[in-house]
Amino acid sequence: MPFKSGQRWISDTESELGLGTVVAVDNRMVTLLFSAAGENRLYARADAPVTRVIFNPGDTVTSHEGWQLLIESVEEEDGLLTYIGTRLDSGQADTVLREVMLDSKLTFSKPQDRLFAGQIDRMDRFVLRYRARKFHSEQFRQAWNGLRGIRANLIPHQLHIASEVGQRYAPRVLLADEVGLGKTIEAGMIIHQQLLTGRADRVLIVVPESLLHQWLVEMLRRFNLLFSLFDEERYAEAMQDSENPFETEQLVLCSLDFVRRNHERLEKLADAEWDLMVVDEAHHLAWSEEAPSREYQVIEQLARSIPGILLLTATPEQLGLQSHFARLRLLDPDRFHDYAEFVAEQQRYRPVADAVTLLLNGKDLTDEAKNLLGEMLSEQDIEPLLAVTNGDDTRARSARRELTAMLMDRHGTSRVLFRNTRQGVKGFPRRLLHQIKLPLPAQYQTAIKVAGIMGGKQAPDERARNMLYPEHIYQQFEGQSATWWNFDPRVEWLLEFLLQNRQEKVLVICAHADTALQLEQVLREREGIRAAVFHEGLSLLERDRAAAYFASEDDGAQILLCSEIGSEGRNFQFAHQMVMFDLPFNPDLLEQRIGRLDRIGQTHDIEIFVPYLEQTAQAILIRWYHEGLDAFEHTCPTGRVQYDQAYATLIGYLGEPAQQEGLNEFILECRKQHDRLKLQLEQGRDRLLEQHSNGGEQAQALAQAIAAQDSDPQLVNFALNLFDIVGINQEDRSDSLIVLTPSDHMLVPEFPGLPEEGCTITFNREQALAREETQFISWEHPIIRNGLDLVLSGDSGTSAVSLLKNKALPAGTLLVELIYVVEASAPRKLQLNRFLPATPIRLLLDQNGNDLASQVEFEHFNRQLNAIKRHTAGKLVSAVHQEIHKLLQKGEALAAEQARTLIHSARQQADESLSAELNRLEALKAVNPAIREDELETLAYNREHALTQLNQANWRLDAIRLIVVTDQ
Numbered sequence: 001m002p003f004k005s006g007q008r009w010i011s012d013t014e015s016e017l018g019l020g021t022v023v024a025v026d027n028r029m030v031t032l033l034f035s036a037a038g039e040n041r042l043y044a045r046a047d048a049p050v051t052r053v054i055f056n057p058g059d060t061v062t063s064h065e066g067w068q069l070l071i072e073s074v075e076e077e078d079g080l081l082t083y084i085g086t087r088l089d090s091g092q093a094d095t096v097l098r099e100v101m102l103d104s105k106l107t108f109s110k111p112q113d114r115l116f117a118g119q120i121d122r123m124d125r126f127v128l129r130y131r132a133r134k135f136h137s138e139q140f141r142q143a144w145n146g147l148r149g150i151r152a153n154l155i156p157h158q159l160h161i162a163s164e165v166g167q168r169y170a171p172r173v174l175l176a177d178e179v180g181l182g183k184t185i186e187a188g189m190i191i192h193q194q195l196l197t198g199r200a201d202r203v204l205i206v207v208p209e210s211l212l213h214q215w216l217v218e219m220l221r222r223f224n225l226l227f228s229l230f231d232e233e234r235y236a237e238a239m240q241d242s243e244n245p246f247e248t249e250q251l252v253l254c255s256l257d258f259v260r261r262n263h264e265r266l267e268k269l270a271d272a273e274w275d276l277m278v279v280d281e282a283h284h285l286a287w288s289e290e291a292p293s294r295e296y297q298v299i300e301q302l303a304r305s306i307p308g309i310l311l312l313t314a315t316p317e318q319l320g321l322q323s324h325f326a327r328l329r330l331l332d333p334d335r336f337h338d339y340a341e342f343v344a345e346q347q348r349y350r351p352v353a354d355a356v357t358l359l360l361n362g363k364d365l366t367d368e369a370k371n372l373l374g375e376m377l378s379e380q381d382i383e384p385l386l387a388v389t390n391g392d393d394t395r396a397r398s399a400r401r402e403l404t405a406m407l408m409d410r411h412g413t414s415r416v417l418f419r420n421t422r423q424g425v426k427g428f429p430r431r432l433l434h435q436i437k438l439p440l441p442a443q444y445q446t447a448i449k450v451a452g453i454m455g456g457k458q459a460p461d462e463r464a465r466n467m468l469y470p471e472h473i474y475q476q477f478e479g480q481s482a483t484w485w486n487f488d489p490r491v492e493w494l495l496e497f498l499l500q501n502r503q504e505k506v507l508v509i510c511a512h513a514d515t516a517l518q519l520e521q522v523l524r525e526r527e528g529i530r531a532a533v534f535h536e537g538l539s540l541l542e543r544d545r546a547a548a549y550f551a552s553e554d555d556g557a558q559i560l561l562c563s564e565i566g567s568e569g570r571n572f573q574f575a576h577q578m579v580m581f582d583l584p585f586n587p588d589l590l591e592q593r594i595g596r597l598d599r600i601g602q603t604h605d606i607e608i609f610v611p612y613l614e615q616t617a618q619a620i621l622i623r624w625y626h627e628g629l630d631a632f633e634h635t636c637p638t639g640r641v642q643y644d645q646a647y648a649t650l651i652g653y654l655g656e657p658a659q660q661e662g663l664n665e666f667i668l669e670c671r672k673q674h675d676r677l678k679l680q681l682e683q684g685r686d687r688l689l690e691q692h693s694n695g696g697e698q699a700q701a702l703a704q705a706i707a708a709q710d711s712d713p714q715l716v717n718f719a720l721n722l723f724d725i726v727g728i729n730q731e732d733r734s735d736s737l738i739v740l741t742p743s744d745h746m747l748v749p750e751f752p753g754l755p756e757e758g759c760t761i762t763f764n765r766e767q768a769l770a771r772e773e774t775q776f777i778s779w780e781h782p783i784i785r786n787g788l789d790l791v792l793s794g795d796s797g798t799s800a801v802s803l804l805k806n807k808a809l810p811a812g813t814l815l816v817e818l819i820y821v822v823e824a825s826a827p828r829k830l831q832l833n834r835f836l837p838a839t840p841i842r843l844l845l846d847q848n849g850n851d852l853a854s855q856v857e858f859e860h861f862n863r864q865l866n867a868i869k870r871h872t873a874g875k876l877v878s879a880v881h882q883e884i885h886k887l888l889q890k891g892e893a894l895a896a897e898q899a900r901t902l903i904h905s906a907r908q909q910a911d912e913s914l915s916a917e918l919n920r921l922e923a924l925k926a927v928n929p930a931i932r933e934d935e936l937e938t939l940a941y942n943r944e945h946a947l948t949q950l951n952q953a954n955w956r957l958d959a960i961r962l963i964v965v966t967d968q
Contacts, residue, residue: 002079003022003025003030003045003048004022004025004078004079004080005022005023005024005025006021006022006080006098006099006100007021007022007052007079007080007081007099008020008021008022008052008053008099008100008102009021009022009032009050009051009052009053010050010051010053010108010117010118010119011032011034011041011049011050012049012050012051012118012119012120012870012871012874013049014041015108015117015119016037017034017036017037017039017041018034018035018036018037018104018105018106018107019034019035019036019053019102019103019104019105019106020032020033020034020041020050020104021033021034021035021100021104023040025045027045028044028045028046029042029043029044029045030042030043030044030045030048031043032050034104035104036104036105047871049871050118051116051117051118051874051877051878052878053099053102053106053116053117054074054081054116054881055071055074055081055083055113056071056074056885057071057072057073057074057085058070058071059071059113060088061083061097061102061103061106062102062103062106063097063101063102063103064101064102064103064104065101066103067087067088067089067090068087068088068089069083069085069086069087069088069095069097070085070086070088071083071084071085072084072085072086073085080098080099080100081098081099082096082097082098082099083096083097083098083099084096084097085097109795110957111798111799111957111958111959111960112799112884112885112888112957112960114795114798114799115799115801115877115884115960115962116877116881116884118870118874118877118878119795119799120799120800120801120870120873120874120877121795121796121797121798121799121800122800122867123800123801123802123865123867123868123961124721124725124867125725125796125797125800126797126798126799126800126959126961127721127797127862128718128721128722128725128791128797129791129792129796129797129798129819129958129959130797130819130840130842130858130959131718131721132718132722132787132788132791132792133792133819133821133838133840133958134840135714135715135718135779135788136788136792136837136838137837137838137839137840139779140833140834140837141834141837142709143702143705144159144163144702144705144706144709145193145196145197145780146166146189146192146193146194146196146197146780147159147162147163147166147189147192147193147702147706148706148709148710148778148779148780149192149196149223149224149776149778149779149780149781150185150188150189150192150222150223151221151222151223151224151765151768151769151775151776152185152222152769153601153765153769154703154706154707154765155182155185155600155601155703156694156695156699156700156702156703157177157181157420157424157425157693157694157695157699158181158182158185158186158189159189159695159699159702159703159706160693160694160695160698160699160702161175161186161189161190161418161420161693161695162186162189162190162193163193163702164418164695165186165190165310165418166189166190166192166193166194166197166199167193167197167199168199168935169199169307169935169938169939169942170199170275170276170307170308170934170935170938171190171194171276171308171309171310172307172308172309172310172331172332172416172932173309173310173311173331173415173416173417173418174282174311174313174327174328174331174416174417174418175187175310175311175312175313175418176312176313176314176417176418176419177314177418177419177420177421177693178314178419178420178421178422178635179314179591179592179595179598179599179635180422180428180595180598180599180600180602181420181421181422181425181599181600182599182600182601183280183312183314184215184218184280184312185222186418187278187280187310187312188218188219188222188223188225189223190310191203191219191223191225191276191278192223192225192780194275194276194308195225196780197828197831197833198827198828198829198830198831198833199275199829199831200275200276200308201250201275201828202250202251202272202273202274202275202276203227203250203251203252203274203275203276203277203278204246204252204253204254204269204272204274204276204277204278204302204306205219205227205252205253205254205277205278205280206254206255206256206259206277206278206279206280206299206302207253207255207256207279207280207281208255208256208280208281208284209255209256209257209258210536210543210565211280211281212229212253212254212255213229213543213544214544215227215253215280216229216253217544219251219253221772224753224775224781224782225251226251227251227252227253228249228251228252228253229253229254230245230246230249230252230253230254230258231254231255231258232258235258235265244268244271244272245268246268246269246272247272247273254269256279256284256295256298256299259298259302260294260295260298266298266301266302269302270301270302270304270305271305274305274306275306275307275308276306276307276308276309276310277302277303277306277308277309277310278310278312279299279309279310279311279312280312281312281313282299282311282312282313282327282330283313283314283323283327285299285326285327285330286323287322287323287326287329288322289339292326296326296330299330300330303330303331307934309330309331311327311330311331313327322339325339325342325343328342328416328417331416332416332932335416335932415931418693419693420693420694422635424693424694425600425694427600428598428600428602429576429598429602429603429604429605429606430605430606430633431594431598431605431606431608431632431633431634432605432606432607432608432633433608433610433626433632433633434607434608434609434610435610435612435622435626436493436609436610436611436612437612437614437619438489438490438493438611438612438613438614439489439613439614440470440613440614440615440616441487441488441489441613443474443484443487444470444471444473444474444488444613444616445615447470447473447474447476447477447478448467448470448473448616448657450477451466451467451473451476451477460648460651460652460655461651463651463655464585464617464650464651464652464654464655465585465654467616467617467654467655467657468511468582468583468585468616468617468618468621468654469511469512469515469582470613470616471484471485471488471515472512485518485519485522489611489613490581490611490612490613491519491522493611494508494519494523494579494581494611495522495523495526495527495529497579497609498523498527498529498558498559499527499529501577502558504558504575504577505550505558505559505560505572505574505575505577506558506559506560506575506577506578506579507550507559507560507562507572507575507577507578507579507596507597508559508560508561508562508578508579508581509562509563509564509578509579509580509581509593509596510561510562510563510564510581510582511563511564511582511583511584511585512563512564513535513536513537513563513565515563515581515582516533516534516535516561516562516563517533517535517561519531519561519581520533520561523559529558529559530556530557530558530559531557531558531559531560531561532546532547532549532550532556532557532559532560532561533546533560533561533562534546534547534550534560534561534562534563534565535562535563535565536563536565546560547560547572550572550575551572551574551772560572560575564584564589571596571599572596572597573596573597573598573599573601573602575597576597576602576603576604576605576606576607577607577609578593578594578596578597578606578607578608578609579609579610579611580593580608580609580610581611582618583610583612583618583621583622583625586639586640586643587625587629587631587636587639587640587642587643588639588640588643590625590631590632590636590639591631591635591636591639594606594608594632608632610622610632615657615658616657617653617654617655617657619657620653620654620657620660620663621654623663623667624646624650624667624670627667627671628642628666628667628668628670628671628674629642629670629671629674630671630674636674637677637678638673638674638677638678641677642670642673642674642677645673646666646670649666653666707765709778710763710764710765710778711763711764711765712763712779715763715777715778715779715784716763718784719763719777719783719784719787722784722787722791723740725747726746726747726748726751726787726790727743727745727746727747728740728741728742728743728746728751728754729741729742729743729758733760736762736763736764736767737760737761737762737767737771737774738760738761738762739758739759739760739761740754740758740759740760740761740783741757741758742754742756742758747790747796748790751783751786751787751790752782752783752786752789752790753781753782753783753785753786754783759775760773760774760775761774761775761776761777761783762774762775762776762777763776763777763778764776792838797959798958798959798960799959799960799961800959800960800961800962801868801873801876801877801961801962801963801964802865802866802867802868802961802962802963802964803865803866803867803868803963803964803965803966804864804865804866804963804964804965804966805864805866805965805966805967806864806965806967807967809965810965811965811966811967812964812965812966813846813847813964813965814846814847814880814883814884814887814962814963814964814965815844815845815846815847815852815962815963815964815965816844816845816884816887816888816891816960816961816962816963817842817843817844817845817960817961817962817963818842818843818844818845818888818891818895818957818959818960819840819841819842819843819957819958819959819960820840820841820842820843820891820895820898820899820955820956820957820958821838821839821840821841821955821956821958822836822838822839822841822899822902822903822953822954822955823836823837823838823839823953823954823955823956824836824903824906824949824950824952824953824954825949825952826945826946826949829942830942830945830946830949831942831946832906832910832946832949832950834910834913835906835907835909835910835913835946835950836902836903836906836910836950836953839902840958841895841898841899841902841955842858843891843894843895844856844861845887845890845891845894847883847887849886849887849890849891851894865963873962876962876964877962880962884962888957888960891957892957895955895957896955899954899955903950903953906950906953907947907950907951910943910946910947910950911943911947914939914942914943914946915943917939918936918939918940918943921935921936921939922936
């Protein structure tokens with residue numbers, strides 16, 4: 001190895017020392033001074049682990065004085081190099097820089113520089129880098145990007161809504177699916193997609209206080225989104241770090257009461273520049289033109305400053321059209337500014353829904369329907385379609401779908417309202433009512449009689465409510481310590497029922513917390529039955545613990561005893577048996593109770609047990625609910641209307657349960673009215689809105705496409721390869737479960753997304769859903785996304801040397817594998833990744849510069865290669881330095897040609913896609929005022945800037961591998 005004083009070398013084993021200078025040479029040893037580190041190294045001349053640093057024309061180097069030189073030629077004299085070129089700071093040509101004057105802090109970031117400087121990576125890291133580039137590019141191009149990483153079942157209507165809404169700029173919509181259809185999941189998927197694709201960076205969720213921890217857990221468990229829960233304590237803590245505490249976190253979750261109680265806090269929240277706000281249980285936001293509630297005003301103030309809004313409610317119109325209008329008004333006050341005009345507009349769209357019903361059922365359109373279509377759509381659009389809508393062949397079905405899609409675009413609220421019903425979605429289990437009639441104890445008879453005498457001054461509704469709960473009446477007269485549970489036959493029945501169903505999870509709901517607490521004590525003391533209690537007196541954390549205790553399969557509670565608060569927002573569909581120890585006062589609460597079990601994803605029939613005492617208000621109420629409203633075994637969309645109409649009569653019967661004259665006729669009349677109203681609702685169902693909301697065949701296809709990606713073998717192989725190279729310990733627990741734990745020899749001190757204590761993962765969606773502690777790994781999981789970033793953001797794998805054993809080729813034959821990356825730099829919100837994600841171009845050049853990549857597939861070729869020791873690899877590179885440099889120049893020209901083709905194609909695709917969407921919305925705005933002006937302006941802006949950025953896209957060498965043929 002010819003060493004000369006003044007030459008520059010770099011250590012193969014200690015590259016962090018920087019550029020070394022030969023300062024002494026004798027027969028056996030060589031001494032290098034590493035000025036940047038202030039250290040000397042003494043090496044044996046025959047086997048020094050160092051690599052000669054030689055730059056080539058076209059490279060830019062830095063002098064020890066800090067100025068840079070663009071090299072145009074290199075001269076060598078007596079083993080020392082002199083670089084000649086243009087000085088970049090002054091533009092002076094023919095500037096001379098001797099190698100001894102090179103900056104000692106010089107680092108090598110370009111792949112070819114690292115290769116020539118002997119900074120050669122292991123072969124498996126080069127392979128991992130290329131795979132990461134390839135998969136990263138492919139995943140961004142998928143239409144379902146942002147949807148498949150959810151830890152939930154792939155339910156078509158949920159995926160459709162998330163896809164439709166999540167791809168919009170600043171979506172402002174009302175998610176109004178019926179109870180149990182998964183609005184929280186839809187909202188989470190929209191949030192996840194907006195964050196992952198760059199449409200949103202800062203998200204605020206506002207929910208009732210009772211649902212705070214449920215949302216916190218759901219966002220983390222299902223979507224890997226860690227929200228910061230802001231309460232009084234967290235707010236005070238953040239005040240010490242920032243003038244606006246809400247700017248200290250990107251994802252914030254808080255309660256409506258927390259926001260409402262403090263005006264200054266509300267102002268700071270509104271000033272925090274959110275991209276998206278989610279409001280759950282939006283039907284609690286009471287509004288009238290004269291006196292909007294404080295809660296409504298709070299959300300209205302926030303909605304004025306936040307671009308994207310998701311409102312969640314299960315009762316869009318059941319609480320009245322005015323209440324429905326009030327929520328739409330929050331989304332678009334310019335569009336929904338006049339209630340009377342809104343009512344009239346809703347009436348105009350009713351015939352449209354009727355026409356769609358005919359289309360969806362494959363029936364002939366009436367002349368009136370055809371005229372209506374002609375008014376809404378141009379004749380040239382609909383005439384060819386109308387000619388073939390009849391029949392059940394593929395052509396007729398396609399024509400009906402196209403007509404329906406056109407009408408959806410023009411529907412009054414189709415862009416701001418999504419509503420799925422159980423009838424439209426199907427697939428729900430049956431609900432079976434079991435009425436358990438029990439005798440009224442003498443103690444209750446006496447208490448009720450006394451209450452009737454003494455309660456003459458009570459208001460009728462107060463009296464009626466009291467009569468529903470005889471145990472409370474008894475305690476009012478006998479004292480709070482009176483042990484009503486010793487004689488109440490409902491308690492004995494419950495004990496026997498639970499003992500007979502020891503293996504079943506049972507949800508027991510009572511109207512009042514003290515009833516639940518007293519029942520838990522009885523069950524525990526008399527039969528040792530494990531029960532969790534859930535009521536409003538518990539903190540949010542305690543409620544979560546109770547719910548988790550009930551959910552645990554192995555050593556959890558057999559039953560969950562909860563007060564009325566447990567009937568809203570919580571999901572317990574892993575159970576299918578419910579006991580209503582008493583009944584709620586109105587049908588909405590009854591539906592909320594049943595909805596805790598009767599949810600999409602429930603796999604069993606729902607068994608509803610109602611033990612009631614004869615001759616009490618409960619006996620009357622169960623008849624009215626079941627015989628009058630059919631509210632137990634079916635959802636009751638007429639419940640609120642009938643409750644309001646029958647209120648005075650109903651509370652009369654409940655307040656005087658012994659007086660039953662006319663009760664049978666009253667219940668029969670309620671049933672007749674229920675049937676009439678239900679028929680009207682069915683006939684007046686907005687089929688167009690439902691069709692738009694559930695997505696039809698397209699939604700089914702989307703779910704199937706995502707399901708086909710689950711357990712992707714490429715993902716599994718890449719992930720396991722990544723864990724191996726990073727140094728993460730892997731322990732197989734079963735065929736589909738792997739335990740990951742950090743090791744002491746990881747590439748990075750902490751791997752993002754991997755907890756210190758480790759975690760259990762699976763690539764199987766069903767396995768992840770069956771086991772709460774298991775994380776579902778997809779291309780969108782933080783462990784994989786962080787792994788991709790870790791691999792691609794550094795230099796690891798950018799240079800490598802391999803040996804190819806092939807007797808068909810002459811020993812010493814050289815091949816150079818070049819990985820270029822074509823990319824466009826732009827703000828994430830432009831989402832250029834849809835059209836041009838960072839895309840790898842692979843070249844495999846032989847010694848003559850011919851590209852063999854199309855003939856030699858990467859994975860197959862890689863399996864034929866062998867690793868080589870780093871020091872030996874450095875010697876090989878030094879020996880063929882000039883040949884590699886020439887091939888790099890040829891590769892640059894070949895890569896440029898392919899890169900320009902990719903960029904042109906991406907620009908064309910972006911132009912067509914963005915222009916089509918912009919033109920569509922501009923045309924629709926003329927017939928559907930729900931198209932917002934700011935949405936059009938943003939789309940036009942994005943189109944213009946996306947095309948500009950794509951015009952400026954470029955390419956660069958990302959990795960290089962030298963392959964040397966050997967016959968050994």
